[in-house]
Amino acid sequence: MAGLKIENVTKTFGDYDALSNVSLDVANGEFIAVLGPSGCGKTTLLRLVAGFEQVNKGTITVGGKVMSDPKMNVPPEQRRVGIVFQNYALWPHMSVSENVGYSLKVAKVDKAEREQRIRQALELVDLQGYGDRRPANLSGGQRQRVALARCLVSTPSLVLFDEPLANLDVHLRASMEDEFASFHKRTGTTIIYITHDQAEAMALADRIAVMDKGHLVQFATPRELYEQPATPMVASFIAQGMVLPAKVLTAEVNGQCKVDILGQEAIFRCRTGQAVTGDAKVCIRSADIVPAENDGIEVRVKRSVYRGGGSRIEAVAADETQELHFDLADPKRLAEGETTHIAITSGWVIPEANV
Amino acid sequence: MTIYGEKRQGADTVLIAGVAIIVAMLSIVPMLRLAFEIIMPQGNLSAAPLRTALSGSATWTATLHSLQVGIGGTLLAVILGTAVALLVSLTNVRGRSTFVLLYVVPLLIAPQVTALAWLQLFGPASPFLKLIGMAPALGSKNPLYSTTGIITLLGVQYGPLVFLMVRAGLRKLPRELVEAALSSGASRLTVLRTIILPLMTPSIIGATALAFVSCVGNFGIPAFLGIPAGYLVLPTLIYQRLAGGGPAVLSEVAVLSMLIGLIAMAGILAQDYTSRRRDYRIASTSLPASPFELGRWRPLAEVAMWLLIIIVLVLPIVGLFLTSLVAAYGVPLSMKTVTLANYAFVLFDHAAAKRAFFNSFGLSIAAAAFAVFVAVPLGYLITWRKRWWTRFLNLSAELPYALPGVVLAIASLLLFLKPLPIIGLQIYNTIWIILYAYLARFLVLALRPTISGLQQIDRSLEEAAQVAGAGLIRRMRTIIFPLVAPATLAGGVLIFMTAFSELTVSALLWASGSETIGVVIFSFEQGGDSNYAAAISTLTIVVIFALMLLTNLFARSLPNGVLPWRD
Ligand SMILES: Nc1ncnc2c1ncn2[C@@H]1O[C@H](COP(=O)(O)OP(=O)(O)OP(=O)(O)O)[C@@H](O)[C@H]1O
Numbered sequence: 001m002a003g004l005k006i007e008n009v010t011k012t013f014g015d016y017d018a019l020s021n022v023s024l025d026v027a028n029g030e031f032i033a034v035l036g037p038s039g040c041g042k043t044t045l046l047r048l049v050a051g052f053e054q055v056n057k058g059t060i061t062v063g064g065k066v067m068s069d070p071k072m073n074v075p076p077e078q079r080r081v082g083i084v085f086q087n088y089a090l091w092p093h094m095s096v097s098e099n100v101g102y103s104l105k106v107a108k109v110d111k112a113e114r115e116q117r118i119r120q121a122l123e124l125v126d127l128q129g130y131g132d133r134r135p136a137n138l139s140g141g142q143r144q145r146v147a148l149a150r151c152l153v154s155t156p157s158l159v160l161f162d163e164p165l166a167n168l169d170v171h172l173r174a175s176m177e178d179e180f181a182s183f184h185k186r187t188g189t190t191i192i193y194i195t196h197d198q199a200e201a202m203a204l205a206d207r208i209a210v211m212d213k214g215h216l217v218q219f220a221t222p223r224e225l226y227e228q229p230a231t232p233m234v235a236s237f238i239a240q241g242m243v244l245p246a247k248v249l250t251a252e253v254n255g256q257c258k259v260d261i262l263g264q265e266a267i268f269r270c271r272t273g274q275a276v277t278g279d280a281k282v283c284i285r286s287a288d289i290v291p292a293e294n295d296g297i298e299v300r301v302k303r304s305v306y307r308g309g310g311s312r313i314e315a316v317a318a319d320e321t322q323e324l325h326f327d328l329a330d331p332k333r334l335a336e337g338e339t340t341h342i343a344i345t346s347g348w349v350i351p352e353a354n355v
Numbered sequence: 356m357t358i359y360g361e362k363r364q365g366a367d368t369v370l371i372a373g374v375a376i377i378v379a380m381l382s383i384v385p386m387l388r389l390a391f392e393i394i395m396p397q398g399n400l401s402a403a404p405l406r407t408a409l410s411g412s413a414t415w416t417a418t419l420h421s422l423q424v425g426i427g428g429t430l431l432a433v434i435l436g437t438a439v440a441l442l443v444s445l446t447n448v449r450g451r452s453t454f455v456l457l458y459v460v461p462l463l464i465a466p467q468v469t470a471l472a473w474l475q476l477f478g479p480a481s482p483f484l485k486l487i488g489m490a491p492a493l494g495s496k497n498p499l500y501s502t503t504g505i506i507t508l509l510g511v512q513y514g515p516l517v518f519l520m521v522r523a524g525l526r527k528l529p530r531e532l533v534e535a536a537l538s539s540g541a542s543r544l545t546v547l548r549t550i551i552l553p554l555m556t557p558s559i560i561g562a563t564a565l566a567f568v569s570c571v572g573n574f575g576i577p578a579f580l581g582i583p584a585g586y587l588v589l590p591t592l593i594y595q596r597l598a599g600g601g602p603a604v605l606s607e608v609a610v611l612s613m614l615i616g617l618i619a620m621a622g623i624l625a626q627d628y629t630s631r632r633r634d635y636r637i638a639s640t641s642l643p644a645s646p647f648e649l650g651r652w653r654p655l656a657e658v659a660m661w662l663l664i665i666i667v668l669v670l671p672i673v674g675l676f677l678t679s680l681v682a683a684y685g686v687p688l689s690m691k692t693v694t695l696a697n698y699a700f701v702l703f704d705h706a707a708a709k710r711a712f713f714n715s716f717g718l719s720i721a722a723a724a725f726a727v728f729v730a731v732p733l734g735y736l737i738t739w740r741k742r743w744w745t746r747f748l749n750l751s752a753e754l755p756y757a758l759p760g761v762v763l764a765i766a767s768l769l770l771f772l773k774p775l776p777i778i779g780l781q782i783y784n785t786i787w788i789i790l791y792a793y794l795a796r797f798l799v800l801a802l803r804p805t806i807s808g809l810q811q812i813d814r815s816l817e818e819a820a821q822v823a824g825a826g827l828i829r830r831m832r833t834i835i836f837p838l839v840a841p842a843t844l845a846g847g848v849l850i851f852m853t854a855f856s857e858l859t860v861s862a863l864l865w866a867s868g869s870e871t872i873g874v875v876i877f878s879f880e881q882g883g884d885s886n887y888a889a890a891i892s893t894l895t896i897v898v899i900f901a902l903m904l905l906t907n908l909f910a911r912s913l914p915n916g917v918l919p920w921r922d
């Protein structure tokens with residue numbers, strides 16, 4: 001087991017900054033998800049940790065040992081880092097057992113022990129009896145599990161996953177998610193898990209690193225990301241948060257302040273030391289919106305989607321620019337084009353509104 | 356329990372240095388020697404040979420002819436080879452494996468044997484034409500002694516080369532790519548035009564370059580078809596000059612060889628340039644696409660296929676075989692005149708011919724084995740360890756093959772004319788100088804398929820082994836070699852077959868005792884003994900065919916695609 005420390009890492013390809021000044025401190029045994037839109041540098045970060053690419057600036061430390069800095073790069077074969085590749089990268093000329101046992105053979109583990117550990121690893125991913133098959137004769141989910149077993153068998157100190165579930169169907173995804181979680185619980189291995197599916201990240205990770213355009217935007221627990229997004233990008237990326245302009249009317253007291261939003265006053269949560277400003281951005285979740293009497297904010301319904309037990313309402317405020325969405329429990333209904341009134345009960349004042 | 360990764364132990368350095376030294380010895384050193392000769396002929400700074408060579412009108416006529424037959428032959432080969440590859444790989448024609456086996460044969464038959472076979476088929480003395488009563492009058496001109504004749508035979512010879520490369524590419528085409536296009540509403544022809552052909556461009560471009568280089572550098576076909584008509588291309592011009600003037604004219608022919616070297620290099624650089632701008636790595640290990648139904652066109656396509664086989668393979672071989680059965684030139688074949696005396700003579704009575712079989716066999720085995728073992732690490736460095744100098748390594752390995760055999764032969768002559776320094780070993784006029792030239796020349800035949808194989812393999816397969824702790828040597832042995840072995844071994848088998856009846860290089864390097872099969876055929880034909888030449892040629896065809904069938908027996912234990920002629 002080992003912690004991972006990434007300090008001020010910058011990686012450029014030509015004159016393009018794939019990563020700028022990224023720092024991450026991962027504790028031993030933590031499950032970290034790296035989340036971000038396509039092209040934000042997630043794979044690049046992972047390849048740097050594995051040692052396939054060299055950093056331009058900064059250092060990467062695994063288990064207290066410096067692995068990468070601009071002058072030095074410990075080769076991947078000596079890092080004891082396991083990877084599950086997005087396309088699995090199973091060797092087509094080897095059977096499942098040979099794939100799984102490869103690193104043991106490299107480490108000159110004797111045959112009896114090797115076979116036992118291969119069996120255990122295959123059992124762990126529920127593939128007993130598949131040892132003699134070739135990867136070509138497996139389904140996508142089975143290949144994924146072979147890749148996982150291959151990575152686990154050598155008990156690496158750090159396991160990297162690059163969108164391991166991207167190619168799988170929804171049901172398989174859910175069961176593989178469970179498998180990853182229980183694997184993590186059982187082994188306590190440090191895991192860096194790349195994904196662009198935020199539900200997956202929320203479900204699995206102790207902490208999530210959100211990246212955007214090569215920058216690390218926020219690194220926090222799933223709950224903190226949801227409740228206290230640091231930037232508008234995080235707010236809208238996580239759980240479809242609504243980002244609206246607002247005025248902060250009073251300074252922070254006990255983590256709260258009074259805001260003016262869409263002409264109404266409300267008490268919002270905010271960061272310690274939040275000052276009064278006329279130019280703030282707030283994050284609102286659909287659960288923060290409730291139907292109100294005529295004194296609420298007037299909105300016009302654009303779309304109503306039945307969701308089982310209630311409807312999701314997409315609406316637009318009177319100024320026709322601010323889009324909102326919220327849930328309406330049965331038996332209430334709203335038709336398209338109807339006007340109605342809502343109240344915003346709570347929200348979060350985004351601290352770095354202008355980033 | 357702990358697992359440590361293998362230490363590098365300088366494996367990288369050893370690998371890079373070892374490969375670089377081998378490539379340098381086989382390519383840079385002889386080429387530098389040649390360049391030195393052009394700048395300082397016989398060790399003195401002088402422009403005289405340069406002027407002599409470049410001012411002669413024969414030089415420029417031959418250059419023009421080389422371009423003429425090179426471009427013509429390449430076009431024919433690319434059109435034929437690509438069309439056949441598409442037909443065989445993408446449609447539901449029947450008899451595919453037999454067809455592939457037979458279609459590839461012309462490539463494995465030495466050019467001079469092809470030339471001889473066609474000459475025997477169409478010439479006035481043709482026992483075949485005599486049999487069917489269509490022989491022209493004795494003494495009339497053979498229609499193949501012409502530019503068209505040379506272009507046709509080059510196209511026939513190298514069409515299968517293009518076919519193999521395009522077919523190898525098509526095999527790797529994952530069916531999802533085709534099916535995705537079909538399901539987006541594209542017709543078969545649209546899929547062919549917009550998906551398959553674009554994805555195949557690297558294969559087709561590579562094949563075109565290879566065919567061009569082969570056509571321009573071919574010696575056997577223009578030697579047999581052009582020399583009698585007074586139509587010289589650069590290789591035959593060089594051969595004639597050297598045969599007439601001996602070592603004294605080495606400086607002058609060195610200049611001529613530089614000229615054809617430049618033409619060939621232009622082809623390679625064009626290929627390198629275009630293929631670097633297209634990187635279509637196909638990562639998936641999917642099944643091949645299901646064949647397109649030809650419907651009522653199928654019988655027509657099949658007839659065309661087999662007609663092609665009859666024209667390019669069956670008839671010439673029949674012509675050759677019949678010639679080998681008659682006692683002398685022009686004698687018609689009948690139950691009375693048929694004889695096996697030619698075979699008995701070349702197998703049992705003629706000492707040089709007997710030796711030639713032995714020599715050629717040893718040379719081909721050695722060259723093939725050497726190339727397979729060097730090609731994998733070399734290809735690995737070139738494709739997966741790209742640095743500024745790896746491209747240079749690639750070009751260096753290409754050089755001895757890109758340059759026509761005549762050029763390499765001259766460079767070897769210059770290099771080994773004097774005994775080797777320090778050890779004082781004299782390999783000039785021995786079989787070792789031929790072996791040296793073969794190693795240099797044929798390495799690239801195993802390297803090219805290795806490189807294209809590696810380019811189509813996702814590098815994460817190696818990276819996965821790397822994170823598993825495997826050092827470079829082990830990755831080479833357990834991951835990289837097995838993955839590219841099909842491609843590389845296919846190259847090795849091709850090398851054996853090419854070297855077995857090779858003529859171009861050995862024609863200039865042989866001495867009494869180190870004759871090769873190619874040399875013996877050439878000597879017989881030049882001396883007017885077409886019947887003996889035909890007998891040996893028939894034997895080489897039998898050997899090659901037997902080898903193909905024999906390897907087919909073992910093919911079950913080999914991964915798909917190892918043997919080019921096997922489906
Ligand atoms: N070897 C390379 N050379 C040049 N640019 C590169 C290279 N590798 C990555 N990039 C660029 O760096 C950026 C980040 O790429 P990366 O693969 O890390 O994205 P990602 O976050 O993994 O995206 P995705 O979710 O689509 O996998 C991209 O713009 C990509 O084009």
Ligand SMILES: [Mg+2]
Binds near residue numbers: 042043044162
């Ligand atoms: Mg990625």
